[in-house]
Amino acid sequence: MSSNMGGLGMVLHENDPAVIEACRQGDHDAFALLFEANRDKVYSIALRFSGNEASAMDIAQEAFIKLLAHIKDFRSEARFDTWLYRLVVNTCLDHRRRRRNLLPILEDLVDSVRPSTETVLTDLLRDEAQGQVQEAVARLSPEHRMVVVLRYTEGLSYEEIAEILRCSRGTVASRLNRAHKILARRLVKFRNSGSQNSGGNRGRV
Amino acid sequence: MAAFELEQVLNKHLGRVTAPEGLHPPQPSTQVIQWPKPGYRFQPVLAGVAAAAAVVVLFALWLRPRPAELRSTDPAQIAAWLKSRSFDVPIRQTPPSSIRLSSAHIKGSVAEVDYSIAGRNVVLTVSPPSLEPPSTAYHIVRSHLVRGQLFTLSCAFPQDARTACLLCHAGPEVN
Numbered sequence: 001m002s003s004n005m006g007g008l009g010m011v012l013h014e015n016d017p018a019v020i021e022a023c024r025q026g027d028h029d030a031f032a033l034l035f036e037a038n039r040d041k042v043y044s045i046a047l048r049f050s051g052n053e054a055s056a057m058d059i060a061q062e063a064f065i066k067l068l069a070h071i072k073d074f075r076s077e078a079r080f081d082t083w084l085y086r087l088v089v090n091t092c093l094d095h096r097r098r099r100r101n102l103l104p105i106l107e108d109l110v111d112s113v114r115p116s117t118e119t120v121l122t123d124l125l126r127d128e129a130q131g132q133v134q135e136a137v138a139r140l141s142p143e144h145r146m147v148v149v150l151r152y153t154e155g156l157s158y159e160e161i162a163e164i165l166r167c168s169r170g171t172v173a174s175r176l177n178r179a180h181k182i183l184a185r186r187l188v189k190f191r192n193s194g195s196q197n198s199g200g201n202r203g204r205v
Numbered sequence: 206m207a208a209f210e211l212e213q214v215l216n217k218h219l220g221r222v223t224a225p226e227g228l229h230p231p232q233p234s235t236q237v238i239q240w241p242k243p244g245y246r247f248q249p250v251l252a253g254v255a256a257a258a259a260v261v262v263l264f265a266l267w268l269r270p271r272p273a274e275l276r277s278t279d280p281a282q283i284a285a286w287l288k289s290r291s292f293d294v295p296i297r298q299t300p301p302s303s304i305r306l307s308s309a310h311i312k313g314s315v316a317e318v319d320y321s322i323a324g325r326n327v328v329l330t331v332s333p334p335s336l337e338p339p340s341t342a343y344h345i346v347r348s349h350l351v352r353g354q355l356f357t358l359s360c361a362f363p364q365d366a367r368t369a370c371l372l373c374h375a376g377p378e379v380n
Contacts, residue, residue, distance in 0.1 A: 035230035043224035065231045133218035152219040190214045
């Protein structure tokens with residue numbers, strides 16, 4: 001993706017330092033470019049973490065509002081991707097914390113009955129297998145869930161995840177190992193189906 | 206489930222998705238409201254004026270006339286309390302036994318001493334001579350100027366006029 005931003009008079013690429021700098025200077029075209037470059041990334045993390053589209057939209061919108069408000073605080077010596085990931089992670093955790101503060105009992109109730117509340121429309125729109133995986137991930141603790149999302153949605157290395165979460169590589173490995181064990185139990189029905197179904201499911205989402 | 210199988214499943218089902226069209230970039234007007242506002246600048250002169258005004262107001266409040274009261278039956282205590290507030294009232298240390306002090310009040314530049322004679326109320330008012338004698342429902346039995354202060358005696362019953370003077374004066378020579 002590229003854009004020629006009027007005043008700057010040059011071709012710029014997403015997350016390019018020049019785009020970031022233009023955003024810091026209040027260039028709205030540059031911010032639109034940054035938004036387009038990162039909207040799928042931000043929404044995907046939000047969706048995988050929250051487990052539902054409505055919450056994902058809220059989180060993504062809030063993350064971009066924060067980005068707009070705080071991009072002037074971004075220091076160019078840091079990696080923008082890491083800074084953005086951290087902003088999205090914090091927004092996800094804040095969103096969940098607020099929901100739990102507001103409706104702790106209701107949320108537990110919703111968590112416990114979620115499979116039975118699937119609507120026909122949702123069934124039509126979402127692949128059943130994917131829904132089951134998403135459901136299993138959604139029941140992980142926030143710390144374990146975020147590591148799984150960053151690893152499998154974003155394909156980040158242990159080191160990158162550790163930098164984003166400001167923890168050690170060992171902590172990331174430990175959380176991922178624990179999450180794997182829990183998910184392996186919950187997704188036992190997928191045994192030997194990972195490669196068999198891969199062709200049929202690929203590209204559906 | 207083996208680890209590699211699980212990783213395959215997660216890679217396949219947790220991948221990125223396309224954000225819905227409804228997700229729009231925030232408008233610049235959606236900026237988070239911050240305080241102080243971005244255009245805010247600390248102005249030492251204005252802050253100094255505000256602080257000085259606050260000091261003046263507090264000083265004026267401190268100086269304003271405050272009603273004060275002392276409830277006591279002790280003549281010496283009442284006399285000392287009035288003297289500490291610039292009212293020189295020569296209350297006798299041992300007035301006649303029929304006189305019973307109850308309290309003293311100060312309202313601005315006026316002091317009042319409440320007492321009773323055999324249960325009947327009497328008020329001694331001490332005020333600057335520039336003020337009119339106090340208006341009261343009592344009978345004003347005496348009002349005279351002593352050392353720049355106007356002393357006014359008011360009795361509920363006229364027959365107490367003579368005895369009322371004995372709060373400060375000794376003997377029958379009063380009048």
